[in-house]
Amino acid sequence: MVRILIRECTRQDLDSIFQLDTLWDEEGVAYVFTHSNREDFIADFERFPKYFLVAESDGQIIGYINGSVLINHKVEVLPKQEMYLEIENIYVKAEFRNMHVGGDLLEQLLTVAERNGIKRFVVSTVTKDMDRILKFYRCYGFRPWFVELFK
Numbered sequence: 001m002v003r004i005l006i007r008e009c010t011r012q013d014l015d016s017i018f019q020l021d022t023l024w025d026e027e028g029v030a031y032v033f034t035h036s037n038r039e040d041f042i043a044d045f046e047r048f049p050k051y052f053l054v055a056e057s058d059g060q061i062i063g064y065i066n067g068s069v070l071i072n073h074k075v076e077v078l079p080k081q082e083m084y085l086e087i088e089n090i091y092v093k094a095e096f097r098n099m100h101v102g103g104d105l106l107e108q109l110l111t112v113a114e115r116n117g118i119k120r121f122v123v124s125t126v127t128k129d130m131d132r133i134l135k136f137y138r139c140y141g142f143r144p145w146f147v148e149l150f151k
Contacts, residue, residue: 002057004101006108009052009064014042016061017054024091031126044068044088050112051085055092055101063092065105067113067121075122077145084120085113106140 009017018038025033045052048068055063067085072078087109092101110121123142127133134144 002096002099004062004096004099004104005056006053006104007056008050009045009054009066011042011045013054013061013064014045017041017064020061020064020091020093021089023093027094029128031128033126050116051109053105053108053112055096055105057096062096063090063101063105065090065102065109067109069113069118072120078120078122082120083118084122085109085118087121087123090123102136103139110140 018041024030044066048066051067051069053065054061065087066089067087070084070086072080072082072084075084078084087106090102090105092105113121121142123137125133
């Protein structure tokens with residue numbers, strides 16, 4: 001049985017996260033993939049360290065999730081001026097998917113946020129597998145509030 005540890009990200013983990021981003025891009029699972037600007041990503045990590053989590057197996061980073069705390073000015077379905085966590089990224093290496101790693105990362109992030117008084121959450125996606133992603137987030141109580149389609 002594979003043992004997975006979900007823990008806070010450290011500065012030493014950031015290079016592994018950037019390597020995961022390269023894998024994510026190479027998979028082609030998103031319509032648009034923009035590598036995070038390293039300096040901006042590190043700045044976000046330093047501003048919101050408790051909202052950066054990693055999944056580790058046998059000393060190897062196999063996934064991560066991160067979010068930013070914002071005050072609502074633009075999300076129509078949330079009360080104005082309410083604090084919320086925007087989930088920026090969630091990625092798990094392909095060979096560790098369907099093992100609940102993404103769910104464990106998400107649950108832990110929501111728990112950390114709720115312990116810090118955050119009760120609202122927002123996530124967006126540009127995945128090519130929308131049905132699967134919607135099913136995933138719905139399992140954790142998320143509902144769609146905006147949809148944009150193309151043909």
